[in-house]
Amino acid sequence: MGKKTTTKSNEGRKIFVLDTSVIIYDHTAIKNFKEHDVVIPITVLEELDNFKKGNDSKNFSAREFTRYIDALSGKNTLQDWTAINGPTRGKFKIEMNISSTINAEKIFAEKKADHRILNTALYTAEQNPGRKVILVTKDINLRIKAKSLSLQAEDYETGKIKTVDELYTGMSEIQKVPQDKIANIYQKGSSGSKDILKKQESLPNHYYILKNGSQSVLARYNQDDETLQRVVKSAAFGVIPKNAEQSFALDAIMNPEIKLVTIQGVAGTGKTLLSLAGALEQRRNYHQIYLARPIVPLSNKDIGYLPGDVNSKLNPYMEPLWDNLKYIRSLFSEKDKEHKQLNDMVESQKLVVCPLAYIRGRSLSNVFFIVDEAQNLTPHEVKTIITRAGENTKIIFTGDIYQIDTPYLDAQSNGLSYLIEKVKGKSLYAHITLQKGERSELANLANDLL
Numbered sequence: 001m002g003k004k005t006t007t008k009s010n011e012g013r014k015i016f017v018l019d020t021s022v023i024i025y026d027h028t029a030i031k032n033f034k035e036h037d038v039v040i041p042i043t044v045l046e047e048l049d050n051f052k053k054g055n056d057s058k059n060f061s062a063r064e065f066t067r068y069i070d071a072l073s074g075k076n077t078l079q080d081w082t083a084i085n086g087p088t089r090g091k092f093k094i095e096m097n098i099s100s101t102i103n104a105e106k107i108f109a110e111k112k113a114d115h116r117i118l119n120t121a122l123y124t125a126e127q128n129p130g131r132k133v134i135l136v137t138k139d140i141n142l143r144i145k146a147k148s149l150s151l152q153a154e155d156y157e158t159g160k161i162k163t164v165d166e167l168y169t170g171m172s173e174i175q176k177v178p179q180d181k182i183a184n185i186y187q188k189g190s191s192g193s194k195d196i197l198k199k200q201e202s203l204p205n206h207y208y209i210l211k212n213g214s215q216s217v218l219a220r221y222n223q224d225d226e227t228l229q230r231v232v233k234s235a236a237f238g239v240i241p242k243n244a245e246q247s248f249a250l251d252a253i254m255n256p257e258i259k260l261v262t263i264q265g266v267a268g269t270g271k272t273l274l275s276l277a278g279a280l281e282q283r284r285n286y287h288q289i290y291l292a293r294p295i296v297p298l299s300n301k302d303i304g305y306l307p308g309d310v311n312s313k314l315n316p317y318m319e320p321l322w323d324n325l326k327y328i329r330s331l332f333s334e335k336d337k338e339h340k341q342l343n344d345m346v347e348s349q350k351l352v353v354c355p356l357a358y359i360r361g362r363s364l365s366n367v368f369f370i371v372d373e374a375q376n377l378t379p380h381e382v383k384t385i386i387t388r389a390g391e392n393t394k395i396i397f398t399g400d401i402y403q404i405d406t407p408y409l410d411a412q413s414n415g416l417s418y419l420i421e422k423v424k425g426k427s428l429y430a431h432i433t434l435q436k437g438e439r440s441e442l443a444n445l446a447n448d449l450l
Contacts, residue, residue, distance in 0.1 A: 013090060015039055015128055017121040019137035020113070021157045021408045022049040025204045025378050027061040027068070030092055031084060032158045038084070038092040040069075041120035043113050047092065055357045056295075057381050095122045102149055114142050121151055138408035159379035160413040161421040164401060167264075168424045170431035171207040171248055179292045182210055185217045190227045197221075197228075205258060205430035207231065207248040218244055220251060223427060237336065238331035239277035246270055252430035253278030254397060255284070255419075260386065262374075262420050263398045265434030268443045271398035272372050279368040279396075280328065283345070286392065287366040291321050292356045293373045294381075321353045321372060356385075365390030374408050374416040375399035382415035 014036040023044065024031050030038050050061035051080040069078070076082045078094040101120035104115040118135070124134040135146045135153040146153035161167070177196055184191045193202065196210065204223040210218060233240075235248045237256065241247040246269075252261045253275055263271045270289075279289045293367070310426045325342070332339040345351040356371065371377075372387060374397040389395060399416045411417060437443055 013037060014132045014134060015124060016097075017041065017124055017133065018044065019117055019139060021138035021142075022043045022136055023048060023065050024051070024058045024061050025138050025156060025408055025413075026158060026380055028380070029156060029158065030065075030068075031086065031089065032151045033090065035088055037081065037090040039095045039120070040092065041098070041117045042094055043116040043120065043395075044098050045126065047113055057357075057378065059325070061380075070317070077166060082167070095120050095124060099123065100126055104145070104193065107149070108134065108145065108170060113306045114145070115140070118142070118146060118149065118151070121146065122149065125151060131216075138413075147179060155413075159418050161417050162412075167401075167417060167433075168200040168420050168431055169433040170205075170424075171209070171245065173209040173211065175211050177210040177212050177367050178217060179212050182212055182215050183289060185210070185219055185228060185230045190222070190229045191219075193226050193228045193376045197205065203425045204427045206338050207251075207430075207432065209244055219274050220248070220430075235330060236274070236277040239273060239328065241274070242270070242373050243436050245432060245436060246274060249274050249432040249434060250278055252432060255430070256282075256394075257428075258430045259389070259428045260426075261394075261396045261422065261429070262416065262423075262431045263396065263434060264401060264416065264420065265432070266437060266438035269434035271400075271434060272321065272370070273327065275370045275396045275398055276324050277328060277373075279370060280342070280351075281346075283341075283350070284369065286368040286394075288349070289345070289351045289368045289370070290359065290364075291325075291351070291353045291370045291372065292359055293318070293321060293371070294356045294376045306426045318335040319357070320351050325351075325353070328429060334400055357432045358441045359385070363390050364393045364395075367394075369393060369395045371395065371397045373399050373405075375401045375404050376409065376417075377408065377415035379413075379415045379418040382419050 015038070016033050016036055017039045018029060022372050026032075045066070048062040048066060051058050053059060072085065073082055079096060081091040081093050083089070083091050098116040098119050102117045102122050104118035104122065105111050114343060121133065121135040130176055132152065135143070135151055135371045136156050137143055137153065138156055143153040143155065174196065179214065181191055189376060202221045204221065206221045208219045208221065209221055210228070218233070219228040220231050220359070222229050231247055231251045234250075236250055240439055241250050249263050249271075263275065265271050276291060283289065329342050342351075374382065374401070386395060397416055401414060401417050402416055404410060420431055424431060
């Protein structure tokens with residue numbers, strides 16, 4: 001057994017033991033515990049070693065973390081407490097011991113990595129009786145197991161928004177707007193916002209349904225001149241908005257001044273379809289249109305288990321994107337020029353449907369970039385995508401924050417929720433939450449009742 005530490009200099013400083021899931025979620029996590037110390041179990045390094053090869057985000061995180069630890073340790077051994085870069089940060093070490101007085105492998109009757117990590121956390125607590133030791137993991141089952149062993153355990157909170165109930169929707173409805181103001185917006189296309197919004201604080205590109213009895217008008221707030229600009233319900237490449245929310249979304253997609261758009265909503269609300277239609281309508285303004293989504297294999301198995309070559313393996317994951325393209329194509333007959341244009345764009349790779357991993361490392365200039373299923377991305381992945389944007393690039397993120405397919409993300413910690421919360425109020429950004437399903441009456445029935 002190692003020497004127990006109870007020095008005065010450590011009073012009030014906690015020790016956080018990090019699970020592999022935290023590193024995969026955020027490879028910079030070690031820097032986010034302020035003055036407190038961090039322990040990395042040797043088992044975590046073993047698991048990261050298994051992830052180092054590949055092009056997925058977890059592979060990237062594993063490589064970046066091990067490079068950072070190697071650079072940080074310098075000439076020190078990793079069993080020594082080593083300072084984390086930054087004047088107010090604590091220290092870290094790699095803990096080799098995977099046994100403790102309480103043996104998680106015996107209690108849970110299985111030898112596995114999670115139980116070895118539990119043993120390391122228990123051992124750390126035994127060796128530091130005067131300090132609070134906390135296991136940090138994105139794995140809810142591991143947190144429950146830790147608490148059952150009287151070990152404090154927490155979720156990794158960095159990048160997690162406070163609540164989804166108050167998540168920005170991007171739109172509001174105002175009743176009893178003076179009729180002359182509504183008429184003015186209809187006739188002139190805009191109106192001063194002060195008399196209408198009054199004391200209501202408005203964010204740039206926030207959308208409004210302005211009503212007075214049976215009269216109503218759709219408008220977007222323009223912060224530059226403090227006006228409400230009329231939103232006209234217009235078609236994009238044959239796709240016509242079916243409700244006010246869709247009209248708002250298409251307005252944001254079609255506005256060249258808005259460079260970043262997020263669209264959140266349940267299945268069937270038209271998120272991807274509107275984004276693709278808007279992109280096709282503006283095809284002359286961009287060199288390429290990318291329609292991409294993260295690959296989340298079924299049952300968390302790697303796509304390698306699927307039969308066929310690379311394209312055959314990826315087709316099942318890309319099929320929903322192709323479905324939207326086929327629907328737009330079906331709006332035109334084979335004789336229409338739009339039908340031929342779509343086929344030509346796919347053949348010439350002016351329109352590209354691909355896995356998101358294929359975009360990594362590329363500079364996105366003169367591109368209309370649609371990221372589907374963005375709720376399956378981490379905040380760090382979303383940041384990485386946006387920082388790739390070059391001149392004349394527009395990015396649309398679509399997704400449903402309640403339909404997450406990755407094990408260590410939830411409605412509060414996924415990249416889409418994080419982006420909506422952090423970027424609202426910026427002049428280059430607009431968001432709309434779509435609530436009304438437009439796929440079919442049957443689909444709406446399932447969303448409402450099942």
